[in-house]
Amino acid sequence: MEDELKEIETLQGHTDKVWSVAWKPLAATTHPLVLASCSGDKTVRIWEHTPSSSPSSLSWHCKAVLDETHTRTVRSCAWSPSGKMLATASFDATTAIWEDVGGDFECVSTLEGHENEVKSVSWNASGSLLATCSRDKTVWIWEVMPGNEFECVSVLQGHSQDVKMVKWHPTLDVLFSCSYDNTVKVWWAEDGDPDDWHCVQTIGESNNGHSSTVWALSFNAKGDKMVTCSDDLTLKIWESDIEMMESGNGYAPWTHVSTLSGYHDRTIFSVHWSRDDIIASAAADDAIRLFVENKDGKIDGPSYNILLKKDKAHDVDVNSVQWSPGDNRLLASASDDGTIKIWELTTLT
Amino acid sequence: MTLGLINANPVVHAKKERIARTEDPHNDDAVDPLEIYDILLFYLSSLLDIRDPEHPYSLEQLSVLSEESITVDEKLGRILITFTPTIQHCSMATVIGLCLRAKLKHCFPPHFKVDIKVSPGSHANEESVNKQLNDKERVAAALENPNLRQLVDECLYSNEL
Numbered sequence: 001m002e003d004e005l006k007e008i009e010t011l012q013g014h015t016d017k018v019w020s021v022a023w024k025p026l027a028a029t030t031h032p033l034v035l036a037s038c039s040g041d042k043t044v045r046i047w048e049h050t051p052s053s054s055p056s057s058l059s060w061h062c063k064a065v066l067d068e069t070h071t072r073t074v075r076s077c078a079w080s081p082s083g084k085m086l087a088t089a090s091f092d093a094t095t096a097i098w099e100d101v102g103g104d105f106e107c108v109s110t111l112e113g114h115e116n117e118v119k120s121v122s123w124n125a126s127g128s129l130l131a132t133c134s135r136d137k138t139v140w141i142w143e144v145m146p147g148n149e150f151e152c153v154s155v156l157q158g159h160s161q162d163v164k165m166v167k168w169h170p171t172l173d174v175l176f177s178c179s180y181d182n183t184v185k186v187w188w189a190e191d192g193d194p195d196d197w198h199c200v201q202t203i204g205e206s207n208n209g210h211s212s213t214v215w216a217l218s219f220n221a222k223g224d225k226m227v228t229c230s231d232d233l234t235l236k237i238w239e240s241d242i243e244m245m246e247s248g249n250g251y252a253p254w255t256h257v258s259t260l261s262g263y264h265d266r267t268i269f270s271v272h273w274s275r276d277d278i279i280a281s282a283a284a285d286d287a288i289r290l291f292v293e294n295k296d297g298k299i300d301g302p303s304y305n306i307l308l309k310k311d312k313a314h315d316v317d318v319n320s321v322q323w324s325p326g327d328n329r330l331l332a333s334a335s336d337d338g339t340i341k342i343w344e345l346t347t348l349t
Numbered sequence: 350m351t352l353g354l355i356n357a358n359p360v361v362h363a364k365k366e367r368i369a370r371t372e373d374p375h376n377d378d379a380v381d382p383l384e385i386y387d388i389l390l391f392y393l394s395s396l397l398d399i400r401d402p403e404h405p406y407s408l409e410q411l412s413v414l415s416e417e418s419i420t421v422d423e424k425l426g427r428i429l430i431t432f433t434p435t436i437q438h439c440s441m442a443t444v445i446g447l448c449l450r451a452k453l454k455h456c457f458p459p460h461f462k463v464d465i466k467v468s469p470g471s472h473a474n475e476e477s478v479n480k481q482l483n484d485k486e487r488v489a490a491a492l493e494n495p496n497l498r499q500l501v502d503e504c505l506y507s508n509e510l
Contacts, residue, residue, distance in 0.1 A: 073490070091493055162487070180487075
């Protein structure tokens, strides 16, 4: 058996580097797959899959271009869990909230407050909270109010540098941020008090963390494992006793499981853990790598092996990788070359 | 932002004599460190001359950039530029680095991976300057800053005859 990452299609339209991609959650399996992408061209594009009748025709088309709102690079985007809203974070210091109104996207709110570039935005599992982060070193938590109102409930200070990414845990209201200061910080509201967010853990070089900028992180489906990627050219796997947290017995810290080094040879910008436990990573070496847990010898704890490498996945840096929802093992990648590629992971027998 | 060299009494080095080289007819597409050096030197001279007419010396004489500070790995497609800010606390270091990056991007195929560093020991905040110059997100954001963009653009286009 051999696995292959097959290029399905290249999506063209952006006129500058594509920084990030986000798959819309699938409301029903009958719904088409939808992907959002954001770019240095200051726009967001919405791409929709249409099963094509003839093999020669393109099966992805650009359904909408969200423009004339952000005045600088749109760095990242995130769908609300319902798929009805899209949040976009921009170097123009704002986060825009877009609503899907019958295929058209309308900007319904603009979140202001950060002093400079907003780098990342994330919705919590229930869609009631939003987090943003910025070069201004802060992480903001916003409460989603009725009528497309967003109220800032907390400004979290703790990072000593530029915050690159924020990500909510997939099931619990625990927030993670990673930074140019080489650390990952975990933010938690004790006893669920919505006004008492504070840092409960800092993962740094002294506790097996990264030695340079941490660019991204991702969770497995269950939420008991996390992967981080860095400018130090490594990926790191972490785990936590989330059952303890779920049962209300306090915060369970994340501990180091494994370090994956020697694969990418330039900055790793993006990492994403699939529902069927395949970790994809993308880097400035133009390559995509896939990793799986080695289930054979578990004596020294879990170890991870490379499943495959795709050299020259793009002509230049790959900035983002995301596994699709749904049954197909589709992977979207975004690059400085201005394109998005859709890949399918197939197993050759 | 102060755009001068902030060094009233710079150490001035003699201009190096250029050794004439024979062209290799079989290697037309290769990226030549000397070619990069010439482009960047000309570019940086104009960058700093525009802003700082008080400084009569060229960057070569100030040793900001030397031919040895450029290495090209053709096979891996990598370019490493090491430059020397004229004083330890030169606030121009990040601006110079940014301009060098913009100029290289303008002149060479995009698949070249460019690393830009200040030469070891030449800057008080060496590590932080290097980190900032090689963080592509920070570079992209800086180039969207209207003041910096204008400076970079002026220098990119003003002397291309």
